[in-house]
Amino acid sequence: MIYKKTDDFDLKTIAESGQCFRFNRIDDSLYKTVAFDRVLHIKEVDSKTLDLDCSKKDFDKVWHRYFDLDTDYSSIRRSVKNNAFLCECAERSEGMRILNQDKWEMTISFIISQRKSIPAIKTSIERLCRLCGDRIDDENYAFPTPSQILLTSSDKLSECGLGYRLSYIQSAADLFYSEPDILSRLEKLSDDELLEELKKMQGVGDKVASCIALFGFHRLNFFPKDVWINRALSEHFKDGFDFDTYAPFNGVIQQYIFYAFRNANR
Numbered sequence: 001m002i003y004k005k006t007d008d009f010d011l012k013t014i015a016e017s018g019q020c021f022r023f024n025r026i027d028d029s030l031y032k033t034v035a036f037d038r039v040l041h042i043k044e045v046d047s048k049t050l051d052l053d054c055s056k057k058d059f060d061k062v063w064h065r066y067f068d069l070d071t072d073y074s075s076i077r078r079s080v081k082n083n084a085f086l087c088e089c090a091e092r093s094e095g096m097r098i099l100n101q102d103k104w105e106m107t108i109s110f111i112i113s114q115r116k117s118i119p120a121i122k123t124s125i126e127r128l129c130r131l132c133g134d135r136i137d138d139e140n141y142a143f144p145t146p147s148q149i150l151l152t153s154s155d156k157l158s159e160c161g162l163g164y165r166l167s168y169i170q171s172a173a174d175l176f177y178s179e180p181d182i183l184s185r186l187e188k189l190s191d192d193e194l195l196e197e198l199k200k201m202q203g204v205g206d207k208v209a210s211c212i213a214l215f216g217f218h219r220l221n222f223f224p225k226d227v228w229i230n231r232a233l234s235e236h237f238k239d240g241f242d243f244d245t246y247a248p249f250n251g252v253i254q255q256y257i258f259y260a261f262r263n264a265n266r
Contacts, residue, residue: 001059003050008073010095011044017259019215020099021109021122022129022143036062036102037134037142065100068218073097076249077256085236086253089260096255098220103183104176105143106216107201110208111168120161127160146177168203175201191219214251221248229254232261 011031015023023033029044040063043051054063064070073096080090108128113121125143132144132152149157150173157166176182186194194217198209210224223243225233233241246253 001052001054001056003052005048005050008077008095009067009097011042013093013095013259014097014099017096017255018118019255020101021125034140035066037136038062039136039140068097068100073252076252079246080253089256092260093256096252096259098214098218098252098255100218101215102143103216104146107172107212108169110211111172111203112162112165114165114208124161131156131160146173149173150177165203171202187217191221194219220251223250223254228258228262232257
């Protein structure tokens, strides 16, 4: 189906933002994402037009929410002011959106992400999906369920390059399997309560919990701090970052900084 963009929406910016690990560039204008047991190809026809290989019904049911199309990101971007560095980050990140991703998948993905580069994270996740997940088509596999991970031997799982994170993943899978309603319980919590609950999981600290909250639970005020963000804050915000100004969208601002600062310094 054809989608006409009316707000910030750039495939490259989203794919390289560090928030998603199964959203990849096929060529200069074509991208593929695997989410919610589906595969979606998205082609940029021109600066205002996208061609998605899904039905209107599937778009309304899944992809409209996935791309968070009810949030006005251009307004958030235009709210950035009074800091030259931050204004430049927002300008370079035009097109950024925070995806509505699967909460369970983001929990495991960001546990895997610890002390790994983005390419290494993607490789581990794809290996895990091929090992445990259901086949969607000839090339793509769904993200495995907690039970599928628990039914796979540690020896096989270790072949996915999980390293010391393996026990954390198995512990999370056991938690989600033993408490089927855990997501509905966590969704009802305040931001502070959610962060503390996520940190109760084995191997989950402030940074990983903040990433899960922002990219999994779509709590847009979370501001995860990795190496790139800490460097940017140290170099450009000597007096501290003004979180009050950009609430409740500090997570979007974090993505502007991460994307622009990382790309400028790689």
